[in-house]
Amino acid sequence: MNTFFSAIGNLFKEPVTTKYPFEPTYKPDDYRGLIGFEESLCIWCRRCELACPPGAIVFSQDMEGKQTYHYNRAVCIYCGECVRACPKEGALFQTAEPAPCALKEENINNGWNQLFDEALDSREKFAAEKKRKAAEKAAADKAAAAAKKAAEEQAGTNNETSAG
């Protein structure tokens, strides 16, 4: 009987759910949201990329050696592991802002996979280029040293001949 009266009473109660689009839902201040990046503070150590469990952060590198930070909010799991791995305070931080939905135009899955591979490629290319330049420089140095030595030897023999 008690149940019956409470059921009748419930008819005149307000709904317990939040009227979501018109009222905000509950969100704590330290909600785990998007990862922010401050380029001026970054020391380009790539520790966040190594720490990230799903691989949502990747750095690409151009031929001059300048690195660029790429972040995919659809791959990110918002665990904050990158922020904990970051040795420089403030370069990476977690905001309380939820991720916006991805649109079709963004091509967020295939585009990201392509970007990821390209970024790794670009780093490899830079490393190869660096190695090639270093080898070239070493070869040039060696050649210069050899030339110098030869010149010195030449000078020595000249002296000898002139002395003789």
Add this chain to the structure above:
Amino acid sequence: MGKQYEIPVGAQHISLLEPLHFRFTTENEKIVKTDANVFYVHRGIEQACCSKFKFRQVSFVVGRVCGLCSISHTTAYSQVAEKLLKIEIPRRAKYLRMLVIELDRIHSHLLCLSHVAENSGFEALFMKTMQYREFSMELLEAVCGNRIQYDFSIVGGVTRDLKPEVADMILKRLDHFMPQLEELIGIYKNNWTLSLKNKGVGRISKEDAMRLNVVGPFARAAGLAVDVRNETEDLLPWKEVGYEMITDTAGDVHARNMVRLREIEVSIRIIRNVIAGLPESDLVTETKAFPEGEATVRLEAPRGELFYYAKGNKTQVLERLKIKAPTFSNVAGMVHAFTNNEYASAPAIIASYDPCLSCTAR
């Protein structure tokens, strides 16, 4: 002996939350034999943990094994990794882990109860239980920053501290929830409609429960006093914070409901004690070591004993990780407890097992 019929239920069925297949052999309305297939959601997580991910990242991967007991999986993995690294975590981190595990237990038990009510044909009670459950989700969001998949435990400690205002909020919400819990206990205990579908249904005896190695609330409802919180003290100090074993003797769906409801009371007491006695210390023990050797860990998830085995070989990637989820241990008992019940009671019985197939199949 009458004519026998075979009735398949699942893998997709209106009363099932997750892909689970039962094949009931019935005689008139009585179930005489049951076969179960629980491996529909195999995702190869164990293999991924041993090949693709580094050992520090694995705690986030295993958190995705199951949505409901995410914190149990992360904590169990963190503990097993800490054993391999041979480190002791700070005391505050242990207390915070217990806090989140118990909050998680409240929300998981209330979800199970609501589904028992729904599958017994009591839709209004389902909605009421889900309405009362919302507070635990918001508390988890306030503590961990996310409603599900908390990512709270990491190898060596926990990720976030408990802020004083969040602690106040937890205590206030728990005070608000206590009369609601009493109301729920009253309904689940005394409601006549619900008792028709729950009392004496899906019964398992203590001897059978022991023989079939049943764990969790399923076993405790049959009178078998098994709880990892009662057995281990080395990793998380459960007895310090007021843990108490809850058992029942009937072993039917009603007894399981009552065990779950009374366990929520124990969880609330543990949460209050944890907040009152939260020790001051760091949150994480830092180490640069690599996992080496073998270790096992047992932890009481909401559904029962969760078992983790890991083997490390001094590299970033583990050599082997084995997860045994509580539902896997319960499959034999689940199949057994259907026998001699009406086929119409099967949905309520399935819900009362609280099966978690994502955990089982991994």
